[in-house]
Amino acid sequence: MSAALTQPALEFAFEVRVLLAAARHIGHGAGEVTEFVPITGGTVDGPRLRGKVLPGGGDWCDKRGEVYQLDARYLLEADDGAVIDITNRGYYHEEDPASPARHDGDLEVAEPGIYYRTSPVFRTDAPAHLWLARTVFVGYARGDDSEVVIRFYAVA
Structure with missing residues (x-):
């Protein structure tokens, strides 16, 4: 007899607020535009980091x-x-305008009509933080041209 499969659960780990400089145009071709957005700093805050x-x-x-x-x-x-x-890799695009905002309690973690998700991978050899390199995460992002806020959830 096998155990029933349970759906994965998400546990809030921390939020990263990334400050951005102006985008730099790299090139375009075949229906694609490539830009580089420099990161100038930011904060990390949450129960796990x-x-x-x-x-x-x-x-x-x-x-x-x-x-x-x-x-x-x-x-x-x-x-x-x-x-x-x-x-941290991911996608940003508009969804059906009727798609709802996503919330974590009272905090809006994703805007209505916007799909902005990431899938981070962490590396470190610091013993206190090895859990980062051994855990799968999902990020819900929101932001503008000057900053991006990503709320990271560990997949249980």
């Missing part, structure tokens, strides 16, 4: 039609001084 976003790194954005494919890479520094590498 606190710290800051280090300046440097950035987000390579490929726009095909109305869909942005995102590929960001940058560093986090935990409050204990540990450095954590993050590669």
Whole structure:
């Protein structure tokens, strides 16, 4: 007899507020536009991780039609001084305008009519933070041209 499969659960881990510089145009061709958005800093705050976003790194954005494919890479520094590498890939595009906002309690984590999700991978050898490199995460993002806020959930 096998056990019933349960649906994955999401556990809020932390939120990253990434500050951005102006986008830099790289090129276009065959229906695609590529830009680079430099990361200038930011904060990390949550029950499982606190710290800051280090300046440097950035987000390579490929726009095909109305869909942005995102590929960001940058560093986090935990409050204990540990450095954590993050590669965060995802998609941004408009959905059906009637699609609802997504909430975590009272906090709106995704705007209505917008699909903005990421799938991060973390690397570190700091013992206190190895759980990051051993866990699958989903990110719900929101933001504008000057900052992006990503709320990271561990998949249980």
